[in-house]
Amino acid sequence: MLNHVKERRALLGLTQGQLAERAGVSRQTIISIEGGRYDPSLTLALKLASLLGERVEGLFIPKED
Amino acid sequence: MNAMRKLTMKCYIISNLIMAALFINVVLFGGRLAMGQSFTAGLATGLGTGWLIFAIIGWLELKRPGRTWDERMSAIHIKASAFSFWVLVLVVSLLTPALRSGALSLSWTSVDVSGMLVNTALATYAVSAFVVSRRL
Numbered sequence: 587m588l589n590h591v592k593e594r595r596a597l598l599g600l601t602q603g604q605l606a607e608r609a610g611v612s613r614q615t616i617i618s619i620e621g622g623r624y625d626p627s628l629t630l631a632l633k634l635a636s637l638l639g640e641r642v643e644g645l646f647i648p649k650e651d
Numbered sequence: 652m653n654a655m656r657k658l659t660m661k662c663y664i665i666s667n668l669i670m671a672a673l674f675i676n677v678v679l680f681g682g683r684l685a686m687g688q689s690f691t692a693g694l695a696t697g698l699g700t701g702w703l704i705f706a707i708i709g710w711l712e713l714k715r716p717g718r719t720w721d722e723r724m725s726a727i728h729i730k731a732s733a734f735s736f737w738v739l740v741l742v743v744s745l746l747t748p749a750l751r752s753g754a755l756s757l758s759w760t761s762v763d764v765s766g767m768l769v770n771t772a773l774a775t776y777a778v779s780a781f782v783v784s785r786r787l
Contacts, residue, residue: 611721618723624787627722 588647592620594638609633660724661784663709668777670702672770679766727787731780738775739768 595605602620606613609630618624619634625646626634635642677698681691746764749755759767 612723615721615723618787624723624726630722 587625588622588649589619590640590645590647591616591634591638594640594645595620598638605634605637608637658709658712660713663713664780665777666709667702667706668773670698670705672773674698674702675766675769679762679769723787727780727783730783730787731776734779734783735772735775739772742768742771 595602600608602616603613606616609616610633611630615624615626619626631642631646635645638645674695677691677695681695682688684691686694746768750757750759750764
């Protein structure tokens with residue numbers, strides 16, 4: 587799944603650590619999500635979308651096969 | 652307690668695996684070493700108690716609000732557990748006919764087999780958790 591977490595986070599001037607703390611996950615989890623290695627659960631995706639002021643379908647985009 | 656504040660889940664898992672391996676090895680193989688029965692029993696009790704205290708205090712610390720046992724860590728744990736389980740099943744399925752085979756005539760005792768299986772499971776979990784954490 588593609589995502590714009592890194593771009594949105596940078597736009598809001600947040601560090602990975604700050605976003606991780608607000609989302610209640612580890613910084614490593616944010617790094618993995620931004621790197622596209624880990625797809626978050628729906629709960630975490632909604633939380634990240636809310637924290638980053640973006641709709642979840644705008645933040646996470648399924649890869650088209 | 653300050654050291655516990657710096658405890659990470661990775662460190663907790665690895666420490667537990669090491670202590671488990673120490674404890675299990677003393678229990679399984681301690682009797683065969685020339686250490687004396689009461690010394691072996693004392694060593695096993697000390698290691699077991701230390702391991703239990705560390706496991707409980709460490710777990711309480713890691714579950715404290717503000718710590719980071721999150722869904723990614725759960726995913727790593729689930730994948731590593733599943734992998735080590737299937738490796739263990741494979742080892743058992745290969746070992747059973749090998750131990751029964753007259754041609755191979757392996758002279759392993761039940762203690763040897765139990766120790767080998769436990770160590771295989773612990774080592775496989777540790778290695779697979781590390782590999783999965785690198786990839787996830």
